[in-house]
Amino acid sequence: MIELLRVFKRFGMKGAVLDISFKAQQGEIIGFVGPNGAGKTTTMRLITGFLKPTEGKIKIDNKNPITDRLSILSHLGYLPENNPLPGDMTVKEYLSFISNVKKEDKIEKIIEELRIDEVYEKKIEQLSRGYKQRVGLAAALCGKPDILLLDEPTSGLDPIEQDVIKDLIKKLAKKRIVIFSTHILSEIEDVATRLLIINRGSLLFDGTKPKGKGSVEALFKKLIKKS
Amino acid sequence: MKALYKKELMQLLNSPVGYSVPIVFALFLGYLFIKDVFIIGSASLKPFFSIAPWLLFVLVPALSMRSISEEKRANTIEVLLTLPLSEGTIVLAKLLSLFTLIAITLGLTLSVPLVLGLISSLYVPEIIIGYGGLLLLSLLYLSFSLYISARVSNQIASFAISVIILFLVTTLSSDFLANILPKSVQDILILGSPLLHLDNFVKGVVDFRSLSYFILLIVIFFKFTVTELQKRI
Numbered sequence: 001m002i003e004l005l006r007v008f009k010r011f012g013m014k015g016a017v018l019d020i021s022f023k024a025q026q027g028e029i030i031g032f033v034g035p036n037g038a039g040k041t042t043t044m045r046l047i048t049g050f051l052k053p054t055e056g057k058i059k060i061d062n063k064n065p066i067t068d069r070l071s072i073l074s075h076l077g078y079l080p081e082n083n084p085l086p087g088d089m090t091v092k093e094y095l096s097f098i099s100n101v102k103k104e105d106k107i108e109k110i111i112e113e114l115r116i117d118e119v120y121e122k123k124i125e126q127l128s129r130g131y132k133q134r135v136g137l138a139a140a141l142c143g144k145p146d147i148l149l150l151d152e153p154t155s156g157l158d159p160i161e162q163d164v165i166k167d168l169i170k171k172l173a174k175k176r177i178v179i180f181s182t183h184i185l186s187e188i189e190d191v192a193t194r195l196l197i198i199n200r201g202s203l204l205f206d207g208t209k210p211k212g213k214g215s216v217e218a219l220f221k222k223l224i225k226k227s
Numbered sequence: 228m229k230a231l232y233k234k235e236l237m238q239l240l241n242s243p244v245g246y247s248v249p250i251v252f253a254l255f256l257g258y259l260f261i262k263d264v265f266i267i268g269s270a271s272l273k274p275f276f277s278i279a280p281w282l283l284f285v286l287v288p289a290l291s292m293r294s295i296s297e298e299k300r301a302n303t304i305e306v307l308l309t310l311p312l313s314e315g316t317i318v319l320a321k322l323l324s325l326f327t328l329i330a331i332t333l334g335l336t337l338s339v340p341l342v343l344g345l346i347s348s349l350y351v352p353e354i355i356i357g358y359g360g361l362l363l364l365s366l367l368y369l370s371f372s373l374y375i376s377a378r379v380s381n382q383i384a385s386f387a388i389s390v391i392i393l394f395l396v397t398t399l400s401s402d403f404l405a406n407i408l409p410k411s412v413q414d415i416l417i418l419g420s421p422l423l424h425l426d427n428f429v430k431g432v433v434d435f436r437s438l439s440y441f442i443l444l445i446v447i448f449f450k451f452t453v454t455e456l457q458k459r460i
Contacts, residue, residue: 048309052459066459074311084302088238100230101310139306 001025002047002147002177007056009042009201016042017053018201024194026146029173031192031209032181033220039201040181041081044149047179048078060147074102077145079153083136087125091116091135094124095142102143110138113168129156137165141172148172150180154187166191185217195219199227228316235294235324244289245328252286253335260339264346272349275339276357276429280364280422283329284397287368288375288389290328294321295376295452296385314456318449322366322373329365333358353431360428363441364421368393370448377455397422 002024009017017039024030032040045051046058049065049072058065060072086094099107111117114134119127124135133156140148153169154162162184169178169191182188188195188209197205197220204223209216239245256275263274298304307317340354372389379385399408399416408416417423424437 045305050305050309050459070311070313073309076309078306078309080302080305080309082302084306086238086301086303088241089234093234093237097230097234098310101312143311 001059001061002179003057003059004043004047005057005059007043007046007058008054009039009046009051010054015201017046020056020198020201020203022196022203022206024177024179026175026177027173027193028177029169029191029193030177030179030196031188031194031216032179032196032198033183033185033188033216034181034198035224036183038198040198041151042201043198044078044081044151044179044181047149048076049073074143075146077140077143077148079136079140079150081151083133083155085124085132085136087123090121090123091127092120094135095138098139098142104142104144107138107142110141114138114141115164130158130161133157133161133165137168146176148176148178148180150178152182153180154182154184162187185220188216189213197223199224202227228312228320231312231317231320232324235321236327239290239324239328242293244293248286248289249328249332249335252282252332253338256282256336257339260342264342272340272343272354272357273429275336276361276425279336279361280397280425283361283365283368284393285390286332287325287329287365288372288386288393291325291369291372291376292382292386292389293376294325294373295456296379296382299380300382308456314453317456318373318377318452322369322449325369325373326362326366329369330362333361333365350431356431356433357429359433360425360437363428363438363445364425366445367421367441367448370445370452374448374452374455377452396420 004023005021007017007020008015020039020043032043034040042051046053047060047065049069052066060076063072065072089097095107095111099105104110111120114137116131116134116138119131124132127135133153137150137153140150150169154165157165166187169180172178173193180191192209195205195207195209195216196203204227205219210219256279259278260275263271295304298307308314340349343349371393372385375389375392376382376385379388396419424434424440427434427437
């Protein structure tokens, strides 16, 4: 379980996350939406322990992401914003490194599922954005993580690739907590079971996603206008 | 740790700096030695051991400048720090992979004593201890340069800062300045001089104080680098 309790994150005088609280349980697919600079990436980085909260508590399975870092990271998969990858390595070299670190012995299954076998021997810098995104996702999926944090997982993908990723997220969420951020509101309608809307560091909405086509977008626009 | 060490070494060996700088270093040292043998007529390893440290303070930062600063610039540090690897493991793997490359580079210069052995008699333990001293000095320079690389996000700045500081430390404590600085200041600087401690090894002596000096400073800079990575803003 992920638990954020009155979490604040400030960079100098600028508040990036202001008083955020929420809980996430296994089986939930949480769509995390907000305009650019709303605090989505900062919140994800706080959950991974890459950033330290200025105030408040974060617990992952009752553990602290800063002090119990290794224990938490061994069952957490993370796709960071902009998907930073070492371009000078081949996909094979990179994924075998990640699978060694995360003790994943069934990397072939992930490769097959994400359809990256055809670029397996290629250098990452030679890949298209879509393939790079799949490699980043494959790395996040290594080690059978209980928690998946995906920062804009469909960014730069064409509609067919987006569908592949969306189906994968749905499949993965059965035994996991999946939190994914996105700009594409229709993805929330397709994939998420729960919706978090954030703006200027504050959580504006936390609840079951509204039903009906365009309802997420309508709610989003209404809340952003208000805030 | 093994996986990260392997990845780091592979990345180093695949980079232009990783394979060109060690070859240039070995060729240059070999040239200097051959010049001494055939032009001056001196067949000794002393010039080799006295020049090597001056080249190492350029070679080591050139190899290590990318190590952490580039990870920060490209933000791959976020991937690394969100893997189940401790900061100590990350620094150790980076340090050992760089050290392996330096050891290979110094291994390439073994042609110097081999050639010397053909034309004169050599005392092998002295050469082994001398090389051991160079390896310790390299590890100290590496440990320091890696710390600078962790502090700076620009690899060129990381290289420049490391070279300047290592140059100052090496120069200030060398004979070069012995006549310029007051004797009391010079005495203190010489005590902390990496060259003075290396000199004991070059003479074929494993001095406990020199060994402790290298180990202590290597551990201190290693710890500083780990602390730098542990900082969470």
